[in-house]
Amino acid sequence: MVAYQYSWFWNERFWLPPNVTWADLRNTDEVQYPQTTQLYVSVGYAVVLLIIRLIFERFIAGPIGQSLGIPGERKYAEPNAILEKVFTSITKNPDEKRLQGLAKQLDWSERQVQRWFRRRRNQDRPTLLQKFKEGSWRFTFYTLSFSYAATILKDKPWLKDIKHCWYDFPDHPLTDDITYLYIVELGFYWSLIFSLFRDVKRKDFWQMVVHHVATIMLVSFSWVANFVRIGSLILVTHDMADIFLEAAKLLNYAKCQALCDACFVVFAIVFFVSRLFIYPYWLVYSAATDSIADKGVFPAYYVFNGLLLLLQCLHIFWGITIAKMAYKFVISGTAEKDDRSDVEENSDVDENGKINGLYQNGPTSNSTNHIH
Numbered sequence: 001m002v003a004y005q006y007s008w009f010w011n012e013r014f015w016l017p018p019n020v021t022w023a024d025l026r027n028t029d030e031v032q033y034p035q036t037t038q039l040y041v042s043v044g045y046a047v048v049l050l051i052i053r054l055i056f057e058r059f060i061a062g063p064i065g066q067s068l069g070i071p072g073e074r075k076y077a078e079p080n081a082i083l084e085k086v087f088t089s090i091t092k093n094p095d096e097k098r099l100q101g102l103a104k105q106l107d108w109s110e111r112q113v114q115r116w117f118r119r120r121r122n123q124d125r126p127t128l129l130q131k132f133k134e135g136s137w138r139f140t141f142y143t144l145s146f147s148y149a150a151t152i153l154k155d156k157p158w159l160k161d162i163k164h165c166w167y168d169f170p171d172h173p174l175t176d177d178i179t180y181l182y183i184v185e186l187g188f189y190w191s192l193i194f195s196l197f198r199d200v201k202r203k204d205f206w207q208m209v210v211h212h213v214a215t216i217m218l219v220s221f222s223w224v225a226n227f228v229r230i231g232s233l234i235l236v237t238h239d240m241a242d243i244f245l246e247a248a249k250l251l252n253y254a255k256c257q258a259l260c261d262a263c264f265v266v267f268a269i270v271f272f273v274s275r276l277f278i279y280p281y282w283l284v285y286s287a288a289t290d291s292i293a294d295k296g297v298f299p300a301y302y303v304f305n306g307l308l309l310l311l312q313c314l315h316i317f318w319g320i321t322i323a324k325m326a327y328k329f330v331i332s333g334t335a336e337k338d339d340r341s342d343v344e345e346n347s348d349v350d351e352n353g354k355i356n357g358l359y360q361n362g363p364t365s366n367s368t369n370h371i372h
Helices: 002-009 038-067 081-089 096-106 110-122 128-153 176-195 205-224 228-253 257-292 299-332
Strands: none
Touching (some): 038 128, 038 176
């Protein structure tokens, strides 16, 4: 039964174009092709990246954040049995009528009651310093991965002419540089999955879960079916916007508003150009049309393009969010709070409860973070 299921899952008629077999993609001393077993290595890379991240956040990002004056502590709400009962049993964010009733019952001002609930909500949430450390790690990885990808792809023929992604497909031997890019990127997304429930949670939490899972599926699927050339272009296309996204958040945490706003503008432009123009009109279009020009349609073609379209739906979702933020930026002259975030920071909330600055609670990468 196991042997039957194994042979059924790895059926050549599903994974490969007509008249191509796994034997045609067998490794030799001179030529290497993607092998399924190499995907297991990416999980080990994920563990290594998580360890590197912990060391980086503790000994590099943390001290940098502290030197910039980013708060790592918060004020705690004073113990109050009445307000605690309301908080745990009724609401964490009382309306005006309930605030008035509680203020009268406790002989407090409404502002005191409001401040207590704000501090109580913030007690279990990550501090700005924690978010700075997370953002610093993502910014560092995206910068390094994009720089590496751009360096190794600049001499690849498929960067200048995307049809080279499909000439003689799937007879595309691997080079070591592309292998490193793929396996490390896949390991990074596995590490994001592993840390997703530990990191700062935001309103688009489940969209990010779908995004990371779809990315892992897409990268793994493209590796097995040897869509590696088009996959490398997809990876580098996604990385470029995330650099500016994370930079904008870090500058905001450091209260460098002018630079933060400038980074937001650059991020918005790069995002719309890369995710809503280059990705659908160059990469997805080529995968849907050029890939079958010589070989014809096969089942893996539909799965691969379906995953590409799923990512595009997420790009549109985030694009709408960014467009709303850009509109507020144009109207007010400064970027407002990220609509996707649930996190508050009492140090940045004024008396009216308004949170000033771009990405005060910032998107995750990644956000758009990557095929993220």
